[in-house]
Amino acid sequence: MDNWNWDYPRFLGYTYENMQNDLGIFARIFPEYLQVQSLGKSADLRKIDCMRIGKQNAQQKVFIFGGIHGREYMTCQLLMEQAAKFLLHLKYNRVYKGVSYEKLLENRAIYVIPMANPDGVSISQFGENSIRNPGLRRKVLQIAEKERKNLSYEVYFRKWKANARGVDLNRNFPADWDKYTEGRGEASSEKYKGAYPESEEETRILTQLTREAKFQRTLSYHSSGQVIYWNFGQEGVLKERTKNFADRIAEVTGYKTDGNFEKLDAAGYKDWALQSMKIPSLTVEIGKPDSPLPWWCFEEIYRENRRVWEEMLLDLEKENSPRTGKYGG
16 A cells, blocks of 8 residues: 555546546545545536545534535645545554654545536546536536637637536625626636626535535635635634734745735635635645646655645644634634
8 A cells, every 4th residue: 555656647637537447446445544525416416426534523624625616626636645644644554753644634524526526627638528417518618619719629628617507606606796897708618706606506516515514614726827815805813813823824835825815716615615605725736837837846846735734723722722712613
C-alpha cells in the first residue's frame, strides 16, 4: 500500500469513471475508517458520492469538496490523492506534528465530495457526447452554437464550467444571489446563476448536507491562482476564526490569502456557508496555468496541499479554548 502508484495514464484528466473505480477500491481496503454514500444524482444521473472518514456521530465535522466547475477536474484528483494518503496514515498509525492520526480523528469526521459537478467534468473532458440524456445533450449543443464563435467544439467544451443544464453551480447559492448581475442571463457554459437560488440538484445536495451535518469548517477547491479566499463580510469571532483558518492553510500550501471579497462574484458555496451557516469557510484555488490544468501540474499541487486535511483538524483544537469559547455552525 505504501507504494501505491497513481501515475497510470489519464490522458483527459481524472474522470468520473476513475473516481467511481477508486471509491470502490477505498471502500474495500479501508472499511474500518471509510464510508461512501451517494447523496443524489446530477441532471444526467451521475452519482454525487460523499466519503466520510470517521464516525457519523462525531462532535466535530469538516467538509471538503472539489469539481464544482467542470474544467477544474484536477481538484477531484487532488481530493482522491489526499484521501488515499490520509487513510494510509490512519491505517499505519502515523503521527503528524506529534499527534497520531487516530488522535487527530478522535471524535471528528471528514466529509469529502470529490466531484460535485460530474456532468460538467464529463463535458469538459469528452464534449457533448458524454451527456446521455438526449434533451440535455441538445441543450448543451444549443449553448455551444451560441457561444463558441470560431472555436472548434473540442476547444470550446474543454473550458466548460457549468452543469449539463448550463447553470454555473458556484453562482447558484443563496448568498447575495439577487445582487449577482455580472453573469449571463441564460443557460451558458459559465456564469449563469440559474432561475433561482438552489435551482440545481447538485447545489441542493451541498446545502442539504451542510445544514444536516453542521460542519465546523468547510473548504472548497477550485482552480486556478494559488490563492485562498476567506472573506464575505463576516464580523467578530467568525471573521477572526476564518482568517486564522486561512492563515493556517496559507502557511502549509504557500498560497496567498485574499480578503477583498467585494471584487469577487457572489453566490458561491463559501459565501453561503459564511453568511447563512456561520461556518469558517475557505475557497482554495490551486495551480498557476489556466484551467483545465495540464497533467504536469499535479505533482506540485499535491505537494503544496498534502497537509491541508491535517491542518483543518488541528484548527479545530481552538474550538473549545477559554479565550474564544465554542462557536457553532
